[in-house]
Amino acid sequence: MYSHEQIGGGRLPRVKVLAVGGTIAGIGTDDGRTTQYEAGVIGIGQLLEAVPQLRRLAEIGSAQVANIPSFAVTGDLWLSIASRVNEELAGDDCDGIVVTHGTDTLEETAYFLNLTVKSRKPVVVTGAMRPATALSADGPLNLYNAVALAASRSAEGRGVLITLNDAIGSARDMSKRHTTTADAFGQRDFGLLGWIVDGVPRFYYDSVRKHTIFSEFDVRGFAELPRVDMLYGHGDGGRELVEAAVAAGAKGIVHAGMGNGGIYPDTREALAEAAAQGVVIVSASRTGTGYVTAKPADRLGRFVTSDNLNPHKARVLLMLALTRTSDPALIQAMFDIY
Numbered sequence: 001m002y003s004h005e006q007i008g009g010g011r012l013p014r015v016k017v018l019a020v021g022g023t024i025a026g027i028g029t030d031d032g033r034t035t036q037y038e039a040g041v042i043g044i045g046q047l048l049e050a051v052p053q054l055r056r057l058a059e060i061g062s063a064q065v066a067n068i069p070s071f072a073v074t075g076d077l078w079l080s081i082a083s084r085v086n087e088e089l090a091g092d093d094c095d096g097i098v099v100t101h102g103t104d105t106l107e108e109t110a111y112f113l114n115l116t117v118k119s120r121k122p123v124v125v126t127g128a129m130r131p132a133t134a135l136s137a138d139g140p141l142n143l144y145n146a147v148a149l150a151a152s153r154s155a156e157g158r159g160v161l162i163t164l165n166d167a168i169g170s171a172r173d174m175s176k177r178h179t180t181t182a183d184a185f186g187q188r189d190f191g192l193l194g195w196i197v198d199g200v201p202r203f204y205y206d207s208v209r210k211h212t213i214f215s216e217f218d219v220r221g222f223a224e225l226p227r228v229d230m231l232y233g234h235g236d237g238g239r240e241l242v243e244a245a246v247a248a249g250a251k252g253i254v255h256a257g258m259g260n261g262g263i264y265p266d267t268r269e270a271l272a273e274a275a276a277q278g279v280v281i282v283s284a285s286r287t288g289t290g291y292v293t294a295k296p297a298d299r300l301g302r303f304v305t306s307d308n309l310n311p312h313k314a315r316v317l318l319m320l321a322l323t324r325t326s327d328p329a330l331i332q333a334m335f336d337i338y
Contacts, residue, residue, distance in 0.1 A: 018088075022100065024142065058150070069104070070127075073105045083219075117212045127164060129181065142165070144199065149196060165182055174186065175187075210338050217324070228251065238267065239267060241267075255284065321334045
């Protein structure tokens, strides 16, 4: 499967690049600096001009959806990106989408799209660990590879994909696992789906959890998402943060517990009280890998367990689940299949 493959009528694939900002669009004070730069500065036009080789791969269109550091991403922006992606893919003049994004929350945006995009066409999210001004900036090659992947028929129907540093991962399972290195992204519990070699995507595995056209979540027309807060478990935990989240209007709380979802007793009591008031509680783990199993106290409190989703992806799924139901049993069934 060659990256410059032609499709119907002998034309190159048409790929739309949607820019959200992040390090890939960042500028540092000197070329030796790879941290402490300003993210979300360069526009999509300048990013594309830096990689003229993209014209070998596809007919490129682009739009600037936002230009921010990804730690500033909001639920409203997720809705906007999903709406734009669905709109573009519904037309006959778009064969694939690339989203350029900051790496801090790239995996959450990718997973949100994985659950809300209604197309088999490729959607690829990429970014960079080094700003555009740095020596050996990784953004240009990551963008080139992302376009090659979005232009490839081999990427169709695989759900939303993430690519950085030549790796191909699923939006559900790929996560950022290092603060600064160029090789920051990997799949925590399972292997990569494949690699991009010389601009050619090579797949070896698939993600079998439900996504895109098989997902029940449809946010088209949504004005906002339900509020879901996340709490980090620790010894000497209290009940005050749980109570504050409930008072602030949280419809759900994800608790990043110790080990296999362990919860400090006072915190567990407060979470059980919140659940009794109709707040959906998801028990996750702060360890970063592994499946969270339900404990007797969790079952009594009607807590949902996160499967093997990390806490921040569990938050994404819970927000979407709450657009459908507030029944913990039904939401648990969603965590078991997505």
